[in-house]
Amino acid sequence: MFGLGSQELLVILVIVLVLFGANRLPQLARSLGSSLKEFKKGIDDGQAKESSVSPPSANGGASPPGERTCGQCKSALASDWTHCPRCGR
Numbered sequence: 860m861f862g863l864g865s866q867e868l869l870v871i872l873v874i875v876l877v878l879f880g881a882n883r884l885p886q887l888a889r890s891l892g893s894s895l896k897e898f899k900k901g902i903d904d905g906q907a908k909e910s911s912v913s914p915p916s917a918n919g920g921a922s923p924p925g926e927r928t929c930g931q932c933k934s935a936l937a938s939d940w941t942h943c944p945r946c947g948r
Contacts, residue, residue: 863871879887927936929943936943 876884927938927940928934929936929946929948931948932943932946934943934945942948
């Protein structure tokens with residue numbers, strides 16, 4: 860973890876004890892835990908909202924209603940065409 864050995868972690872723990880005192884450490888840990896819980900909750904809510912957004916419709920690139928399209932290649936057809944110029948169907 861970040862290249863820290865046991866001696867470095869022990870020094871960091873002693874510094875934290877000196878700065879905050881032994882009585883405040885449980886409060887700090889509790890507030891840190893609740894902050895992480897709220898952060899994770901916010902991330903999960905954001906992902907839920909993102910996934911609830913409707914995906915693009917299947918005919919996103921299709922022509923407007925009333926215009927004919929080829930059944931095989933989905934290219935637009937003029938109203939008087941009997942065969943598709945792209946695939947010949």
